[in-house]
Amino acid sequence: MKPLPRFQYHAPKTLAEAVQLMDTLDEAKPVIGGTDLVPLLREAACSPSHLVDLNRVAELNYVREQDGFICIGATATHAQVAASELMRRAPAVVDAVSRIGSPQIRNRGSVAGNLCNASPAADSAPPLLVYDAEVKIESIGETAIVPLQELFAGPKINSLEPNELVTEIRFPVPPDSSSSSFMRIARRKAFTLSVVSAAAYVEMDGGVCSEARVAFGSVAETPIRAPEVEELISGKELDDETISVAAEAARRSVAPITDVRGTAEYRRAMCGVLLKRAIKTAVGRVD
Amino acid sequence: MEVSFELNGEPVTVTVEPHVSLLDMLRDEMGVKSVKKGCEQGECGACTLLLDGVPVTSCLVLAPQVEGRHVTTIEGLEKNPLMIDLREAFIENGAVQCGFCTPGMLMSAYVLLRDNPHPSMEEAKRGIEGNICRCTGYTKIIEAILDAAERIAPE
Numbered sequence: 001m002k003p004l005p006r007f008q009y010h011a012p013k014t015l016a017e018a019v020q021l022m023d024t025l026d027e028a029k030p031v032i033g034g035t036d037l038v039p040l041l042r043e044a045a046c047s048p049s050h051l052v053d054l055n056r057v058a059e060l061n062y063v064r065e066q067d068g069f070i071c072i073g074a075t076a077t078h079a080q081v082a083a084s085e086l087m088r089r090a091p092a093v094v095d096a097v098s099r100i101g102s103p104q105i106r107n108r109g110s111v112a113g114n115l116c117n118a119s120p121a122a123d124s125a126p127p128l129l130v131y132d133a134e135v136k137i138e139s140i141g142e143t144a145i146v147p148l149q150e151l152f153a154g155p156k157i158n159s160l161e162p163n164e165l166v167t168e169i170r171f172p173v174p175p176d177s178s179s180s181s182f183m184r185i186a187r188r189k190a191f192t193l194s195v196v197s198a199a200a201y202v203e204m205d206g207g208v209c210s211e212a213r214v215a216f217g218s219v220a221e222t223p224i225r226a227p228e229v230e231e232l233i234s235g236k237e238l239d240d241e242t243i244s245v246a247a248e249a250a251r252r253s254v255a256p257i258t259d260v261r262g263t264a265e266y267r268r269a270m271c272g273v274l275l276k277r278a279i280k281t282a283v284g285r286v287d
Numbered sequence: 288m289e290v291s292f293e294l295n296g297e298p299v300t301v302t303v304e305p306h307v308s309l310l311d312m313l314r315d316e317m318g319v320k321s322v323k324k325g326c327e328q329g330e331c332g333a334c335t336l337l338l339d340g341v342p343v344t345s346c347l348v349l350a351p352q353v354e355g356r357h358v359t360t361i362e363g364l365e366k367n368p369l370m371i372d373l374r375e376a377f378i379e380n381g382a383v384q385c386g387f388c389t390p391g392m393l394m395s396a397y398v399l400l401r402d403n404p405h406p407s408m409e410e411a412k413r414g415i416e417g418n419i420c421r422c423t424g425y426t427k428i429i430e431a432i433l434d435a436a437e438r439i440a441p442e
Contacts, residue, residue: 009288009305009351031349038308038347039328051305053352079341102417103395105329107341108348190416191330 004041011053015138015167018057023140023163025050030165032075033109035101036117060167063087069170078106078114078124089173091285092127092180092199092278099184100124102191112166115151118158118222119193125152125223126199127182129215131171139164152222177210178203179285181278184217185270187261194218195262198250198274200282202238209238209283214246218261219254219271226253233279243279247272292353294319295363301350309348310334313360321361321390325419332418335391336360342398344417361390369439370397376435377428384422392418396432404440408433 010025012018022028029048031037032055040046054060054075062073063084070086081087082098100106100114100123114124115135125148133148137160148169153159160166174180184197197217203210212233217223232246256267291300294317303312310327313319313336322345325333329344336345337359364370373396376382383389392415399406399414406414411432412425420428 003311004306004308004349006304006306009349011351011354034347034349034352035329038349042327051349053349055352101329102332103398103414104332104335104342104344104417107338108329108343190413 002042002044004038005044005047007041007048008050009053010050011056013056013058015057015059018052018054019138019140019163019165021050021052022165025052028052028162030054032113033077033105035105035109036113054165065173066170068173070173071168071170072111074112074165074167075110076112078109078111079103081111082106090127090131090171090180092130092182092201092282093124095182096123096127096184096197096199099190105191112169115148115169116158116160116166118152118154118156120155120220120222121193121197121218122223123182123184123194123197123217126197126215126217127180128169128171129223129225130180130199130201130213131174132213133169133171135166136168136170137164138167145170149222149225155221174201175203177205177286179282179287181281181285183274183278183281185274193261196256196267196270196274198271198278200275200278202233202279202282202286204283204286207237209233209236212279214250214275214278216250216254216271216275219256219267221255224254226250228253229275238279238283243276246279247276250275288351290351290354292355293357295359303350305349305351307350308346309336309350309353309358310345312350313345313358319360319362323387323390325387330419331388332391332395332415333388335394335418337394337398342395342417361393364397367397369400369435372438373397373400373432373435376431376438380427380431380434382424382428382431384420384424388418388420388422392420392428396428396435399432400436400439405436406432411436 028050060074078097180201182199184194186192201213251272256264323333325331327346329347334345
């Protein structure tokens, strides 16, 4: 293997220092777990002059509830999020982050990093999309909160400016009458990219689904929500007929490609299957 | 730059370039060869060690990132009772073929049993899901882990 390219390393201790560094350094990239970035550096897919390590910024390491939101700090690892008591309120997120990569990867990689890498197959994305997640983007003197979907500009392209950092991911505390599920199909159980993935969120009012949100991974240029599918199930009793109609709509709504992991036809068919299973699991999880 | 950390309980300071991985620093600068260099992409688990007590692939950790932290390689667990039982179970169950995956496999197995003394077969499989054995000896490795669990904490 090739050695890593040379870069200067910076380890700020405060967020203020980190945004200052991102602003003043040329060709700087932030790093947290390095589980995506280090392989990219080795392949020479990117060659930053400076790496700004966020791991020592203590104020970015948390999973907490604040002002009606569940908030994930930028350096919170997959393992940390999976183990968080708070995250039991959002089971689809736990489904995803507790199976990403391997134990070693989950101990090191962050949810923020997984999202910023902007892979269409990022497993943390569909569950966070169905929770209407937002990302907090900070640069010197500026803070913006944008819908998660806007972070994804294309396959492996995020919408961040060179001096911007994602410092938090947050979503509204879900109501007690809600639950969710995330499922994926992959060549193996562990340590592999999803061929197709689906997340479903449901809010139940007796036997009726008062609100539904669904999202998919690996079926478009970015992880996507499918509003046309959501409309078909919101306000309905979720019998097999309704769920089948939704699955058919899901198959029509996606635009997958054929690549080494699977064909477009397979992905299209399976996103319907996964959606059915995800909806049924989510409904079954509502108390 | 200088990086100071604790390696297997001993404070150490190493002069190293920031673009060197923890794996390369240990192997090339410090002579710690138990951490194996496999894929260098975090996929094979051969370089697994403990960073502040949790398993990570050291090929994905940059040397300066361990400043002030605790690194444990298999050498640091040589006299650990759990690791001794695991090691013996690996030998007696024929869980070692070429041996390249073994140090990383033992580190993951150690953490599995440390955190969950009575794993199910499924839990044992998940515990080592980040470690690849290309001799395809998983069956014997899982048998060894379950055997070690029985030795340590018989039900």
